[in-house]
Amino acid sequence: MKTISVTIPCWSEEKSVRQMYDRLMKVFQEKLPQYDYEIIYVDDCSPDNTRAEIRKLCQEDKKVKAVFNARNFGFNRNVFATMQYGCGDATFLIFGDLQDPPEELPAFVKEWEAGHMVVVGQKVKSRESKIMYSLRTLYYHLIGKLSDSGQIQHFNGFGLYDRAFIDVMRQIEDPNPYLKGLVSEFGMGTKILQYEQAESNRGKSGFNFMKYYDVAMLGITSYTKILMRVATFLGALLGIVSICLAIFVLISKLLNWGAYPYGTAATLVGVFFIGAVQLFFMGILGEYVLSINTRSMKRPLVVVGEKINFESTEVRKGEGAI
Incomplete structure (x- = not known):
């Protein structure tokens, strides 16, 4: 039986x-x-x-x-x-x-x-x-x-x-x-x-919000790699865009030295955007590190x-x- x-x-x-x-x-x-x-x-x-x-x-x-x-x-x-x-x-x-x-x-x-x-x-x-x-x-x-x-x-x-x-x-x-x-x-x-x-x-x-979050992040960090790869690709893309923008600004400044004012608004928006992207993926990276730390014990x-x-x-x- x-x-x-x-x-x-x-x-x-x-x-x-x-x-x-x-x-x-x-x-x-x-x-x-x-x-x-x-x-x-x-x-x-x-x-x-x-x-x-x-x-x-x-x-x-x-x-x-x-x-x-x-x-x-x-x-x-x-x-x-x-x-x-x-x-x-x-x-x-x-x-x-x-x-x-x-x-x-x-x-x-x-x-x-x-x-x-x-x-x-x-x-x-x-x-x-x-x-x-x-x-x-x-x-x-x-x-x-x-x-x-x-x-x-x-x-x-x-x-x-x-x-x-x-x-x-x-x-x-x-x-x-x-x-x-x-x-x-x-x-x-x-x-x-x-x-x-x-x-x-x-x-x-x-279950409260944090318990649901723990379960969700456990699944993501255990069985996904793409988020960290997105961070790498997005970082590379932003780097290329930043280099192109820097070259454009340099050429524009040389051609229009005295009449090419740039406002601080665009600069602040760019800084905050890049900072937000960095903080988001630092948090994702932290979740992966936390997962690795827990499993290594x-x-x-x-x-x-x-x-x-x-x-x-x-x-x-x-x-x-x-």
């Missing part, structure tokens, strides 16, 4: 922990009775009663397991660590706020059994605000154009991953991984299933504070222990 590991990254999900379990159990009992399962909740130091709710489930069902991080390590690191805890033939990654429907699992399993190592969900419609959805669409188009490898639009990690793919993920030594890019890069034979995303049970997103993804219902106390590569 094949085993499916359901891994669930959580943060402030006290309202949906029980609902997630009930809906998953219904799926396994009614539509996937031929598969064994394990359900693993991974809490990234929630400030509410999420851990208490998970503990109750672990006491009721030994196939429900829990991993509690020692502190909050952030969305990207926790999600990437979460998908590596399962020991099944395939790992189903679903987020704890129930925006992504667990009822899609049978469709994912069908495609997996058909030979696809990676089956991911792509949002075609979302209950979030139209402005946010439009901004996401714009970002995906942008990074799709800039990245070296194709990116899956409106994909957040929700999907079913074969054990072979998970083993590849365990070999990646990156303390700040970008899962969406890694799936696009290493997910050979990826199958995309479309679905409609529901509203978060949390009610309010745990070789830090563990997360530090695990407690595990429940795991038979082995072995800590997988990529996680710390206290």
